[in-house]
Amino acid sequence: MKRYLSRGFTLVELLIVIALLGVIATIVIAAINPIEQANRAADAGMKADASQLVSALDRYYASHNIFPWNTCSGVGCTPAVAKVDDPLDWVSADAVEVGLCGTAGSGCRTSATPGELISALELQTAFLSKSWVGATDITAQLLVGKATGASSAVYVCWVPKSNSNRQNLINSSKTTANKMVDETAEFTTAGVPASSTACDKVGSVGWKGGTCAECVPE
Numbered sequence: 001m002k003r004y005l006s007r008g009f010t011l012v013e014l015l016i017v018i019a020l021l022g023v024i025a026t027i028v029i030a031a032i033n034p035i036e037q038a039n040r041a042a043d044a045g046m047k048a049d050a051s052q053l054v055s056a057l058d059r060y061y062a063s064h065n066i067f068p069w070n071t072c073s074g075v076g077c078t079p080a081v082a083k084v085d086d087p088l089d090w091v092s093a094d095a096v097e098v099g100l101c102g103t104a105g106s107g108c109r110t111s112a113t114p115g116e117l118i119s120a121l122e123l124q125t126a127f128l129s130k131s132w133v134g135a136t137d138i139t140a141q142l143l144v145g146k147a148t149g150a151s152s153a154v155y156v157c158w159v160p161k162s163n164s165n166r167q168n169l170i171n172s173s174k175t176t177a178n179k180m181v182d183e184t185a186e187f188t189t190a191g192v193p194a195s196s197t198a199c200d201k202v203g204s205v206g207w208k209g210g211t212c213a214e215c216v217p218e
Helices: 012-030 032-063 105-109 125-129 163-171
Strands: 086-092 142-145 153-158 214-216
Touching: 032 125, 032 163, 032 214, 086 214, 105 125
Parallel strands: none
Antiparallel strands: 086 142, 142 153, 153 214
């Protein structure tokens, strides 16, 4: 009878196969970039929330001819914003005067006193569970602001986490509507958030410190 000798892989061959698998895995991970995908998903969620908040504020104004901050009084309110043509300096969306929260900060989530927008049924209470409610880091907040003039649009802005989204803003021709100088910056004479040269690169410190942001409406 013939004897057949079975020959397995040598150690060198195994090492080559393992190295090739490692290279392939690295290429796949780099192509998928799970962190970037997660950041893009987070940005999409912030944009959706911002759009809903802008719509709620516009509907409230259409029904009452004022904004929630024009009648806000008590702790957490800005008394200087008394008229609809007064500007609203950049404030966090969970600030009492915006109308989402009846209590500022993280207490907004559990407060028994809803904000004006929720009381007026312009927003659902589910909005209080959003990740940016109670956030103290500006890069995790939604910011609300309005220029002088009753006809000036209300803007809601956030700092995008995704590098691709930042690059799209840099390449966009709508720079004055999509970038702001900082959370307390003045608006331009056209009533839109001021742009800044600090946003010229995706890794600029402006993106990390909240100096640059994406806004709706665009």
